[in-house]
Amino acid sequence: MTAAVITYDHGMGRWEPNARGRLERAAMELYGERGFEQTTVAEIAARAGLTERTFFRHFADKREVLFWGAAALQELFVSTVASAPESAAPIDAVAAALAAAGALLQERRDGARQRQAIIVANAELQERELIKMATLAAALADTLRQRGVSDPAASLAAEAGIAVFKIAFERWIADPAQRDLPQLMQESLTELKTVTAGG
16 A cells, blocks of 8 residues: 655645635725625635635635624723723723724724725625624623613613714724824714713
């Protein structure tokens, strides 16, 4: 019996580093060129020089390319609220989370703008984005309750924080002056406080 000789197609690059990043870039390019619905996983993998099997090791489906960072964003929000000083008012704990998220996303404006354009063009993706925001609000409210904040204050602070996040994010994406996201977060939060104070 002879030993089998195993050869690999080096052109496919199955084990090259940063496969996730390559797949994400390929998907974003194709979604922008052809539209989300018209792009297949096979095309994404081929553009990245990888296999479909490699794609599915990193993403459950082609939607996940756009949403895989949701868990990390939620963890950032939750951990920031949880670690806020005990004396912090609920909305101030949420404001700290907004500042942390703004700083994280600030470096990704071009990618965020591209992602948002893809989501806006597809009703299914818009629904998924709304679910992501609702899940984030629920996690924030739960964290505030763990800090001893009772309802409805916990839910109100969480939902208000997500509203501020969404409005500031949309302004940031569209802002021709390219102001910083943390600045727009703070401005939107100040506007909210002014409105609720009757000013």
